Amino acid sequence: MVSFRAVIDMVKRIYLDNSATTPVAPEVIEAMMPYFSGEYGNASSLHSFGQAARQAVENSRKEIAATLGASPSEIVFTAGATEANNLAIKGLSFAHPEKRHIITSKIEHHAVIHTCGWLEEHGYDVTYLDVDSSGWIDPAAVREAIREDTLLVSIMAGNNEIGTLEPIGEIGAVCREKGILFHTDAVQAYGKVPLSMETIDLLSVSAHKLHGPKGVGFLHVRKGIPFIPLLHGGGHERGRRSGTENVPGIVGMAAAADIAFQEMEATAARLRGYRKRLIAGISSIPGTRLNGHETKFLPHITNFGFQGIEGESLVMRLDEQGIATSTGSACSSPDLEPSHVLLAIGVPLAMAHGSLRISTGRQTTDGEIDTILEVLPRVVEDLRAISPFKVS
């Protein structure tokens, strides 16, 4: 078996877009392999093939539940976090038709915002809470927004664009006190930072953000919370999500979660170090601004705005140099408006068009941070030279 680094190094490129997706860890691939062609049974079948698959699924459920201090029956496997978010929000709405109000924020992932938007079209009221200039949501604002008919509060654990960590413990406590359900989209935070489950009722996770496979995730639902499934069929997942279980995917997700939780502290410390270096290095380029929170942040996400240049060009120029990053630039969106997250934190328009997200991962090295810090100033200078907006 080749080492994790060796796999990455085969291609001489630097991947700093781990908030989009991550490479599957070799240990994870190894754990998944038997379930493609050896133990390929359907977990619902009675024979030995089926029972081996069932056992793998249930062991994985136990392992994943353990990472949250939850009970295995509280884990519902899905095809990813978009489905888990849809299931949480729509599933609860369908189960409680008398409650017509949902509270969320302006910086949620589209899987939450657009799901809430769809409910608005069907007669629901949605409050989209403001955030401060670092993307932080005030628990007091959640309290103020709660109404008689509020069904649910859905606030992400950590933001996928700017990395701000939200006070979900306090927000959950407000919800608990008011008897309102609390859901958190923990796609970027799960396995990266400790999550206190005490006041969380529902939590969405995707495997591919933590070196697991794509197309699998889960929704944690606290016992005794009724919801209506989105998918009807064979009654899998205790009737909560029909469809033959993605056995290799589920096994891979459990293996990935296992590694992530074992290494969490060490990886987080290392990635926080990278973030610190990135901030120090990029801040020394004139006309830049950190988008995000000074102290409450996900270890792996660093977001900067660059005056006078457009984000997509920046990403493309870095890609030419073999460095993969991403942008909240507007240029690919049909309405030409920059990222809703950057607008919500009040980034000036010109700067919002020139944003760059650098997201590190388990496989990131010191040398890769050296390289981007060496290449980035040159690329920025190069693009500013052809821009009509000069930065002094």
Place this chain on the structure above:
Amino acid sequence: MYTEKVIEHFRHPHHMGKLPDYSAIGKVGNVVCGDVMWLYIKVNKDEKGREVIGDISWETFGCTAAIATSSMVSDIAKGKTLEAAIAITNREVAKELGGLPPVKMHCSALAADALNEAIYAYLTQAGREIPPALARRHERIAEEMSALERRYQAFADKEKTEG
């Protein structure tokens, strides 16, 4: 998503920067939509005494497509008579680049518009008659620019009131 030709022009753009002795400048786009292009032309006379785009350059704030179309329009226009340069369309710019993704077609409009505006500015400065096609296009561009201005103003106002 981009053709090889687009990537080639983005990597090694032609005629970028500001002409030191330009005759006129065409400014289009708005930072609100993430694309701004300033196009400089130097008008000379050719051996037949016709006015031609003797030199051309540009400065662009924008995406890959905006930079590639800036480069391409400068290639197409350089050496052309003013009459021929006026006839350059955004479709032609996009076609020469091997096509653009639908969401990026506005970038090719920006490049052709900037050329139109530079020629319009040149003729206006010289107190010359403006050909009707050029004038019509100038009016359309001015209208679009002011629509963007209003949109930008709305954003700016929103930013102000919100904090």
